[in-house]
Amino acid sequence: xxxxxxxxxxxxxxxxxxxxxxxxxxxxxxxxxxxxxxxxxxxxxxxxxxxxxxxxxxxxxxxxxxxxxxxxxxxxxxxxxxxxxxxxxxxxxxxxxxxxxxxxxxxxxxxxxxxxxxxxxxxxxxxxxxxxxxxxxxxxxxxxxxxxxxxxxxxxxxxxxxxxxxxxxxxxxxxxxxxxxxxxxxxxxxxxxxxxxxxxxxxxxxxxxxxxxxxxxxxxxxxxxxxxxxxxxxxxxxxxxxxxxxxxxxxxxxxxxxxxxxxxxxxxxxxxxxxxxxxxxxxxxxxxxxxxxxxxxxxxxxxxxxxxxxxxxxxxxxxxxxxxxxxxxxxxxxxxxxxxxxxxxxxxxxxxxxxxxxxxxxxxxxxxxxxxxxxxxxxxxxxxxxxxxxxxxxxxxxxxxxxxxxxxxxxxxxxxxxxxxxxxxx
Amino acid sequence: xxxxxxxxxxxxxxxxxxxxxxxxxxxxxxxxxxxxxxxxxxxxxxxxxxxxxxxxxxxxxxxxxxxxxxxxxxxxxxxxxxxxxxxxxxxxxxxxxxxxxxxxxxxxxxxxxxxxxxxxxxxxxxxxxxxxxxxxxxxxxxxxxxxxxxxxxxxxxxxxxxxxxxxxxxxxxxxxxxxxxxxxxxxxxxxxxxxxxxxxxxxxxxxxxxxxxxxxxxxxxxxxxxxxxxxxxxxxxxxxxxxxxxxxxxxxxxxxxxxxxxxxxxxxxxxxxxxxxxxxxxxxxxxxxxxxxxxxxxxxxxxxxxxxxxxxxxxxxxxxxxxxxx
Numbered sequence: 001x002x003x004x005x006x007x008x009x010x011x012x013x014x015x016x017x018x019x020x021x022x023x024x025x026x027x028x029x030x031x032x033x034x035x036x037x038x039x040x041x042x043x044x045x046x047x048x049x050x051x052x053x054x055x056x057x058x059x060x061x062x063x064x065x066x067x068x069x070x071x072x073x074x075x076x077x078x079x080x081x082x083x084x085x086x087x088x089x090x091x092x093x094x095x096x097x098x099x100x101x102x103x104x105x106x107x108x109x110x111x112x113x114x115x116x117x118x119x120x121x122x123x124x125x126x127x128x129x130x131x132x133x134x135x136x137x138x139x140x141x142x143x144x145x146x147x148x149x150x151x152x153x154x155x156x157x158x159x160x161x162x163x164x165x166x167x168x169x170x171x172x173x174x175x176x177x178x179x180x181x182x183x184x185x186x187x188x189x190x191x192x193x194x195x196x197x198x199x200x201x202x203x204x205x206x207x208x209x210x211x212x213x214x215x216x217x218x219x220x221x222x223x224x225x226x227x228x229x230x231x232x233x234x235x236x237x238x239x240x241x242x243x244x245x246x247x248x249x250x251x252x253x254x255x256x257x258x259x260x261x262x263x264x265x266x267x268x269x270x271x272x273x274x275x276x277x278x279x280x281x282x283x284x285x286x287x288x289x290x291x292x293x294x295x296x297x298x299x300x301x302x303x304x305x306x307x308x309x310x311x312x313x314x315x316x317x318x319x320x321x322x323x324x325x326x327x328x329x330x331x332x333x334x335x336x337x338x339x340x341x342x343x344x345x346x347x348x349x350x351x352x353x354x355x356x357x358x359x360x361x362x363x364x365x366x367x368x369x370x371x372x373x374x375x376x377x378x379x380x381x382x383x384x385x386x387x388x389x390x391x392x393x394x395x396x397x398x399x400x401x402x403x404x405x406x407x408x409x410x411x412x413x414x415x416x417x418x419x420x421x422x423x424x425x426x
Numbered sequence: 427x428x429x430x431x432x433x434x435x436x437x438x439x440x441x442x443x444x445x446x447x448x449x450x451x452x453x454x455x456x457x458x459x460x461x462x463x464x465x466x467x468x469x470x471x472x473x474x475x476x477x478x479x480x481x482x483x484x485x486x487x488x489x490x491x492x493x494x495x496x497x498x499x500x501x502x503x504x505x506x507x508x509x510x511x512x513x514x515x516x517x518x519x520x521x522x523x524x525x526x527x528x529x530x531x532x533x534x535x536x537x538x539x540x541x542x543x544x545x546x547x548x549x550x551x552x553x554x555x556x557x558x559x560x561x562x563x564x565x566x567x568x569x570x571x572x573x574x575x576x577x578x579x580x581x582x583x584x585x586x587x588x589x590x591x592x593x594x595x596x597x598x599x600x601x602x603x604x605x606x607x608x609x610x611x612x613x614x615x616x617x618x619x620x621x622x623x624x625x626x627x628x629x630x631x632x633x634x635x636x637x638x639x640x641x642x643x644x645x646x647x648x649x650x651x652x653x654x655x656x657x658x659x660x661x662x663x664x665x666x667x668x669x670x671x672x673x674x675x676x677x678x679x680x681x682x683x684x685x686x687x688x689x690x691x692x693x694x695x696x697x698x699x700x701x702x703x704x705x706x707x708x709x710x711x712x713x714x715x716x717x718x719x720x721x722x723x724x725x726x727x728x729x730x731x732x733x734x735x736x737x738x739x740x741x742x743x744x745x746x747x748x749x750x751x752x
Contacts, residue, residue: 035464049471057478064481066683067642068660077647077657137642137657137684140489144498144622144641151498151623151639159621159645221741222615222651301586375574375606375653376585 023178026185034407040257048400055393058386059134067137069386075379076370078135080387083362084394085131087242089213090235090361092124092169094243096206097273098266103199109265115180115409116254116262117247118173121206123402125170130394158216165209172202177405181412210235223369225302234284235361240277242357244270245330245350250406252347258410268340278331278353285360305378306368315380316371319363326356498623499636499676510638511675518669518680526671528679531697533630539691539746540631540718540725541702543605545735546752548712550575550596550603557707558607561692562678563670565662572689573704574653576604583735607704608633608654608689609737609745616646616655616688625686631746632691634676640685647686651738652745655688691715718746 035045062069072079098117102110133139144150145163154160176198183190214232221227248267254260292303304310309317330352338345372378383391492513496502502510511528518526555571564570576588580600588604597603614633617625624640627633647655661683673679674694681687692702696715705713716725728734732750739745 036460046467049474053474053478056475057481060479060481060485064485066658066660070659072659074647074653074656077644132643135643137644137686138640138682140486140494141622141639141641144624144639153621153623156618157621157645159619159643163621216645217648220615220619220649221743222649222738298584298586369648372586373653374651375576375590376588377590377653 022186023182026182030181030185030408030411031404033411034404037407045400045403048396048403051396052393052400055390055396058389058393062134062386062390063139069384071381071384071387073379073381075373075377076367076381078366078370079381080363080383080391081131081135083366084358084391085128085135086213086235086366087358087361088124088127088131088398089166089210090239090242090357091246092121092128092166092243093206093210093236093239094241094245095121095124095173095247096203097240097244097270097277098247099199099203099206101266101269103196104203107265107269109263110269113251113262113266115177115413116251116406117243118177118202119405119409120243120247120250120402121173122170122177122405123398125166125173126401127394127398128166129170130397131391134390134394158212158219161212162209162216165205165212169202169205169209172198172205176202181408184412207236210239217365217369222374224299225306226365226369228288230284230288234281234288237277237281237284238357238361241274241281241353242361244274244277245353248346249350249354250402252342254406254410258406260410260413264342267342267346271334271339271346274353275331275334278327278334282327282331301372301376302368305371306364310372311378313371313378313380315382316363316367319359323356323359323364326352327360330356493638496638498639500626507675514675514679522664522666522669524666524669524671526669526673526679528673528675529694531674531676531693533628533632534697535629536719537630537717538719539610539696540716540729540748541610541691541746542714542725542728542734542748542750544712544714544752545602545604545749547710548603548605549710550577550592550601551709552596553707553709554605554704554713557703558689560668561670561695561703563662563664563673563680565660566664566668570656570662572654572656573605573607576606577601578604604749606652606654606737607747608691609652609743609747610689610691612744612746613742615649615651615743619645619649621645625688630693630697632693633688634690634693635686635688636676637679637681637685637687642684642686644686651741651743655686657686658683 037045070079095117098110098114101107102114133142136142145152145160147154152160154164176195179195180190211232214235217223217226218228218231248270251260251262251267255262289303289307292300301310305313306316306320308314330349333339333345333349333352336345336349339349340346367381371380490513492509496510497506507530511530514528515526518524552575555573555575558564558573559569559571562572574590576585576590577592577596577598578585578588578601580602585604592601610627610631610633612627612631614627617627617633621643622639622641625633625635625646642657644657647657658681662681664680669680670678672694674690674697677690677692677694692700692704696702701715702713705715714725714728716723718726718729720726728750729748732752735749735751736745737747737749
């Protein structure tokens with residue numbers, strides 16, 4: 001995509017090559033660079049590859065033997081895969097919290113590292129797509145979803161909207177990241193008209209991916225636990241915690257392992273955003289809990305099961321309270337002054353919130369939608385070994401993609417930012 | 427290709443040819459060893475990849491090219507349908523040694539099928555559940571059926587108090603019984619959510635699934651407020667001598683693994699003028715089925731004269747399924 005969009009910049013070509021040839025060569029070279037590294041790097045990549053393959057093998061077995069290999073049932077018909085999908089959409093959307101300060105508020109320091117957020121979004125979307133594909137009973141019929149070839153039930157089915165917004169978001173970010181890296185590599189100043197419109201589009205698009213994903217659930221009248229207008233706003237608020245927290249971790253890893261030191265400003269801005277977003281998220285959660293429990297009736301039965309257990313079943317209770325404790329602890333830590341420094345507190349706070357939200361948006365949101373079932377039967381669910389293997393595999397593959405992309409960014413940007421160069425920004 | 431690129435970490439010769447040559451040449455020996463190591467790792471990784479996906483080869487054998495390429499039911503011509511049905515019948519013959527007859531029953535013009543159950547009469551004996559199980563070639567081991575019966579305490583219509591796993595002698599004095607199956611809604615949420623139009627509402631009101639088009643995302647299962655849909659978590663197993671050979675493409679033929687299915691008001695019977703299997707099996711006469719467009723029909727009289735209850739009416743799904751009381 002980027003190779004063609006980059007084509008018409010017809011300034012002085014210091015090489016005779018057309019971009020059509022030069023862009024693939026650029027990709028080839030940086031991909032080669034991305035596989036160069038220390039022993040630790042190779043060990044990390046080998047580990048991720050091995051875990052990805054374990055996941056792939058588990059999925060292959062699931063396809064061969066039928067989805068009976070999962071612990072899902074007709075009562076709880078979505079499980080860990082869709083839970084993980086929901087979280088990863090938030091991760092992808094969270095990157096926009098770097099884009100907004102960088103481009104809307106012209107935060108110069110954020111501008112220097114905004115590409116990290118866009119890169120995390122790419123890896124997260126890859127994980128989203130995989131999480132949905134492994135949930136399909138007939139992955140061989142995937143082509144039925146392709147507009148033109150299959151039957152695409154747009155605009156009625158929210159799932160088709162999700163297919164559009166997720167793929168669109170992936171393409172936008174691939175274009176922006178690819179274009180900026182390529183220009184940087186050529187030593188040129190990026191032409192704003194070739195990426196600024198896409199950056200602004202990506203801001204709206206990021207909001208849309210998580211809104212549409214919430215609409216998948218909240219539009220279902222038969223599932224009272226999901227059927228709340230607060231779902232999409234809650235999704236966004238939690239995404240603006242988990243996304244930035246994940247990006248802070250990525251930047252820390254880049255600094256420790258590759259010496260890629262970002263300015264101190266961006267992480268501080270992200271933490272300010274997290275502070276606000278997390279408090280908003282918790283307020284909305286409290287509001288939801290109040291409405292459910294004070295009203296009582298049919299709407300509260302799923303929440304009762306989730307928080308306290310019902311009719312002798314309490315499979316989700318430990319999950320949910322872990323999530324609440326982690327979220328509260330993470331929020332508290334983020335408000336400590338030391339979170340503004342490059343401290344351990346900051347890292348622990350990020351980890352707490354990421355895990356807390358992974359549970360809240362995943363196991364704590366998807367599963368109670370099905371318990372009790374629409375006929376008020378209680379059939380519990382906990383993921384099978386195959387489901388865990390596949391999910392770990394998806395995360396390993398996502399991190400593999402992320403590592404390679406980060407290596408690209410580091411090798412192109414290389415810490416060689418010199419004020420004399422015309423391309424010092426981005 | 428420009429010269430501002432930093433470091434010069436390129437590797438093998440193929441990488442160098444495009445550059446302008448103002449970069450210091452890489453140390454070839456080191457680089458080629460590195461290339462060899464990378465190549466070895468890549469080979470190892472590729473081999474591990476092939477090993478990891480090997481179970482898929484088994485699965486692929488079970489799907490023929492014709493099945494893979496088969497298009498949506500509504501796009502099939504009559505000739506396509508004939509070939510598809512021939513193939514499906516041959517597959518059953520080969521796998522189970524049974525001759526089945528798969529028809530393509532279409533709606534009868536001027537028909538809108540509606541079901542009603544007399545809750546004053548139903549005694550929870552479960553014969554309908556069993557009849558559905560046999561009629562629709564459901565998996566024997568899991569005792570699958572499109573019908574669930576709730577045993578409810580008298581004095582409430584809140585399903586929260588119901589029990590689907592009751593046992594013992596029925597009817598119990600303090601209970602009544604509420605059979606639930608697909609309500610064939612006029613505003614079916616399951617149809618709306620399907621991303622590939624694998625399920626739709628036919629002219630006679632029956633909501634059907636194209637088992638050869640469904641991708642198995644199970645969004646419809648999440649959307650249905652009546653727990654009417656079932657997913658084939660594994661290949662259903664029915665002993666050869668118990669397979670019901672009177673089948674239809676959109677109803678009770680043997681379903682492939684990994685797709686969703688549902689009650690079709692036994693369209694392979696009802697579109698041929700017979701009654702649904704669950705109705706025929708009911709010993710109490712609680713079940714009434716018919717064409718609501720027929721002003722002289724029994725069902726029409728009941729809906730006009732009895733006290734009628736609609737399940738989860740507040741959701742706006744507009745069921746074509748009614749409960750009534752004497």
